[in-house]
Amino acid sequence: MARASSKKPPVLLPPDPMPARVDPCLAMLVDKPPKGPDWAFEVKWDGYRLAVHIEPGRVRVITRGGYDWTTRFPTIADDARRLAVKTAILDGEAVVLDDKGRSDFGMLQRAPGRLPSAVEAGAIVLYAFDLLYLDGRDLRRLPQRERRRLLEPLVAGREGAVRLSEEVQADGDEFLRVACAHGLEGIIAKHRERPYRSGRNDSWRKITCTRRDSFVIVGFEPSVMPGAIGRLLLAARKGDELVYVGGCGTGWSRQESVKLRGLLEEIVTNSPAVSLRRKNAVFTEPALIAEVEYRTWTDDGKLRHPSFKGIREREDDATVFDLASLEA
Known part of the structure; x- marks a missing residue:
């Protein structure tokens, strides 16, 4: 007579709510790259920070x-639908x-926005650099290296509108030197062992x-x-x-200046948003950044x-520089 198995069935945990x-x-501005094997480096992208929520x-x-x-960003949304996931949240630029x-x-903000440009919206690419949620599991409590391990097979090697922001295996000081020499904005360092923390x-x-920041016009x-x-x-x-x-007073062409x-x-x-007296000043509503x-x-x-x-609309003003950060 066969003995009944004493093995208990696995406990199925309920899915995490999405x-x-x-x-x-948000990355903290520092003067020098950190040292040590616990830090991963990426290019600092110059665009719009976006979260892509893939839902049923x-x-x-x-x-x-x-x-x-x-x-x-219709091309990003359309391409995200093709990823091999049921539910996910991608963090990227x-x-x-x-x-x-x-x-x-400058090219990006003219693509989907109000200023005319030869750039088509289809030229916009999302470089994904983090994965916060995947198929019923909230990943934010995991260390960065584990979130990265789960992200890479989803988007690595893709040529569509959703791509992987590559990690660069290099010394931070050398990577920064090369990035600046190639005209990039800078680099990002991420601690491999820490969870995802908002703010x-x-x-x-x-x-x-x-330095580069956003200011209200x-x-x-x-x-x-x-x-x-x-x-x-x-x-x-x-x-x-x-x-x-x-x-x-610099940074635009004659044509861009006229359009702006x-x-x-x-x-x-007639109601300035700041207390300022300047001869010949024309004040505007604080609607553009x-x-x-x-x-x-x-x-x-x-x-x-x-x-x-470049220019943004004030509708999304989360990036406007806060003077309190100078006092921190």
Whole structure:
């Protein structure tokens, strides 16, 4: 007579609920790359931070600020449907590459946005660098190396609109030197043993060749050239207020300057968003955000050597620079 098996059936754990939204992990700005085998390095992409939610019957593309921009990135949503998953949340950056393979934010923001461009929306690529949820399992508690192990087979080697952001096996200082020499914005370092933590923390660190942040456009000064812009007037957040942080007068072509002035003239206001008196200033509603590259801050809280890199709509203003970070 056969003996009954004493082996107990495996316990099936209930699936983790899929988050409707995950606040992204944000890299802390540091001066030098960290040392040691616990750190992984990637290129710092210059684009829109997005979370791609793959759900039964639909795909959602969510911005850093929590807005649903699926209709702005249709090729990313369509390609994500082809991934071999039932449910997943990818964390990544949407970019457009220039002819040297570098991400170009100016080209990207013209692709789905209001400024005309020869760039087609289909040229936009999502470089996925983290996997937060997969087929009923919340992965955020896992270390970065394990999340990466699960991400790679899903997107590695793909040539579509969803691709893998490669890790670079190199010394951090040398990688930064090469990245800056090739005109890249900088690099990202990620601690291999830490879980995914929403908000800014030192689990992820960014090291930039120059500083780059987002500022609210609160007005402009006309150029001596008819119909163009001489300087953009910029503001940063301080608590619930906007504070003027200086003007930016470089970084655009004559054609871009004329188009930008046309956008701003649509939102001219007699109620400035900042306390500022400047001769010839034209104040605008704080509806647009400028991406600005700069070297550092002056002692009186103004941007030093700012250069315009692109424009965002204020709808997704989670990236606007907060002056509190200068005091931290």
